[in-house]
Amino acid sequence: MIKVAVIGSGFAGLTSAIELANLGYEVTIFEKNNQSGGRARKFESEGFVFDMGPSWYWMPDVFEKFFQRHNKKIEDYYQLVKLDPGFSVVYGKNDYVNVPASFDKLIAIFDKIEPGSGNKLKKFIKKAENKYRIGMDSLVYKPSHSIFEFVNLKVLKGLLHLDVFTNFRSYVKKYFQHSRLTKLMEFPILFLGATPQNTPALYSLMNYSGLYQGTYYPMGGFHEIILALTKLAQEKGVQIKYSSNVDKIDVVKSKVSELIVNGKKLTFDGVVAAADYHHVDQILLEKKYRNYSADYWDNREMAPSSLLFYVGLDKKLENIQHHNLFFDEDFDTHAKEIYDEPQWPKKPLFYLSCPSLTDPSVAPKGKENLMFLIPLAPGLTDSNEMREKYFKIILDRLKDLTGNDIKNNIVFKKSYCVNDFKNDYNAFKGNAYGLANTLRQTAVLKPMMRNKKVKNLYYTGQLTVPGPGVPPSIISGQIAAQEIHKYLKKAS
Numbered sequence: 001m002i003k004v005a006v007i008g009s010g011f012a013g014l015t016s017a018i019e020l021a022n023l024g025y026e027v028t029i030f031e032k033n034n035q036s037g038g039r040a041r042k043f044e045s046e047g048f049v050f051d052m053g054p055s056w057y058w059m060p061d062v063f064e065k066f067f068q069r070h071n072k073k074i075e076d077y078y079q080l081v082k083l084d085p086g087f088s089v090v091y092g093k094n095d096y097v098n099v100p101a102s103f104d105k106l107i108a109i110f111d112k113i114e115p116g117s118g119n120k121l122k123k124f125i126k127k128a129e130n131k132y133r134i135g136m137d138s139l140v141y142k143p144s145h146s147i148f149e150f151v152n153l154k155v156l157k158g159l160l161h162l163d164v165f166t167n168f169r170s171y172v173k174k175y176f177q178h179s180r181l182t183k184l185m186e187f188p189i190l191f192l193g194a195t196p197q198n199t200p201a202l203y204s205l206m207n208y209s210g211l212y213q214g215t216y217y218p219m220g221g222f223h224e225i226i227l228a229l230t231k232l233a234q235e236k237g238v239q240i241k242y243s244s245n246v247d248k249i250d251v252v253k254s255k256v257s258e259l260i261v262n263g264k265k266l267t268f269d270g271v272v273a274a275a276d277y278h279h280v281d282q283i284l285l286e287k288k289y290r291n292y293s294a295d296y297w298d299n300r301e302m303a304p305s306s307l308l309f310y311v312g313l314d315k316k317l318e319n320i321q322h323h324n325l326f327f328d329e330d331f332d333t334h335a336k337e338i339y340d341e342p343q344w345p346k347k348p349l350f351y352l353s354c355p356s357l358t359d360p361s362v363a364p365k366g367k368e369n370l371m372f373l374i375p376l377a378p379g380l381t382d383s384n385e386m387r388e389k390y391f392k393i394i395l396d397r398l399k400d401l402t403g404n405d406i407k408n409n410i411v412f413k414k415s416y417c418v419n420d421f422k423n424d425y426n427a428f429k430g431n432a433y434g435l436a437n438t439l440r441q442t443a444v445l446k447p448m449m450r451n452k453k454v455k456n457l458y459y460t461g462q463l464t465v466p467g468p469g470v471p472p473s474i475i476s477g478q479i480a481a482q483e484i485h486k487y488l489k490k491a492s
Contacts (some may be wrong), residue, residue, distance in 0.1 A: 004269060010040060030261055052310075078220065085100050121176075127204070131162050142465070143480075167197050170201075250265075311412065321354070329347040372394055382430070460477050
């Protein structure tokens with residue numbers, strides 16, 4: 001049987017392994033940490049269960065489609081609930097918008113804030129849905145080896161409607177003027193990895209998912225999806241080796257000959273690298289086999305890193321939803337401090353997740369499970385002093401804006417920042433979200449999925465096609481599996 005190794009067990013690694021096992025390969029995943037998930041790992045302490053990374057469940061059709069490919073249903077593995085409200089945007093004290101699950105109710109909210117904007121929202125979302133359908137049907141499942149993949153009549157017609165060459169800020173301004181509405185529409189961009197002025201309006205498709213499809217939550221926590229994929233992988237015969245660090249990729253005659261794992265040499269017919277692309281390219285491979293130079297990587301525009309705090313409280317909170325975006329400070333200033341002039345933000349926006357409002361299993365009775373996140377420029381100097389400084393800032397803001405004073409109710413606290421992303425995931429510059437979704441880093445302009453010099457080595461994950469985030473990583477794993485399958489089939 002032909003043997004394929006997958007480096008890393010995040011979403012892209014697991015989905016590529018499942019696809020390859022389904023195609024009849026003997027698949028082994030090597031994971032440097034002691035559990036599956038990559039950035040979507042979890043940890044437990046004092047009765048609290050914390051998701052370490054992703055917490056937003058958008059684009060539900062991508063998850064459904066993947067399980068259906070393998071004759072499974074999501075409900076075979078985890079219970080999904082739709083949140084109502086999906087999320088809350090806090091603009092100031094007693095000034096917030098709770099985004100309802102009902103689109104009709106959201107239209108009414110828009111009209112109340114800016115008369116006439118309800119109909120504009122309908123038109124905006126209709127166009128966003130069109131972008132989403134074209135993207136899902138014609139674009140994101142392509143490997144982007146060449147521009148010619150997109151040269152057919154259907155795709156070209158579609159591209160005319162994607163607003164690829166219009167920036168997100170100006171596109172939103174065509175529809176909405178009130179700052180509360182523009183901030184609401186632009187918020188996904190902060191996490192996609194560029195300013196609204198430098199992000200193609202194509203990404204309004206995210207608004208369709210977040211505002212129309214809605215926001216979901218897997219009971220037990222986001223890590224339940226990882227457990228589901230891990231179980232499916234094992235059902236397909238995939239072996240997962242934990243605490244297994246890949247030290248080096250040896251190449252002979254333009255093919256991977258061996259992986260050095262924990263100092264031991266292992267032979268495979270093909271390799272899918274689902275670890276950090278920069279780490280594989282620059283560290284695991286000899287210079288002559290690298291796809292890119294060090295200068296190339298230094299010139300990439302990275303999506304943000306993050307400062308995270310995992311907090312357990314001995315009381316319940318008020319005036320808080322499951323997902324909360326604190327946009328009481330200037331959006332553009334914080335974005336500039338991430339992308340244009342990298343520095344620790346003076347007045348950061350932040351996000352608060354409180355899954356225990358929805359799911360009693362993630363916190364002891366009468367207690368609350370919190371995760372705070374501040375998006376940061378990658379590559380910042382990380383220190384405990386800076387972490388504590390910002391923890392105080394967000395606690396003060398939480399008190400002022402919601403009335404929740406939690407300083408004396410914290411029974412558990414753990415921070416996570418740039419250094420941890422580097423140590424745990426070999427993340428380039430400590431990034432949390434991969435590459436920025438700018439026009440010059442879209443599709444064929446992203447780092448290539450295949451190694452140009454090593455025939456049986458392919459890359460997957462959020463630093464390659466189609467981009468950052470959980471659903472794109474799931475798709476990326478599928479594409480990489482199909483691409484290496486084409487090579488191995490031809491070579492056998």
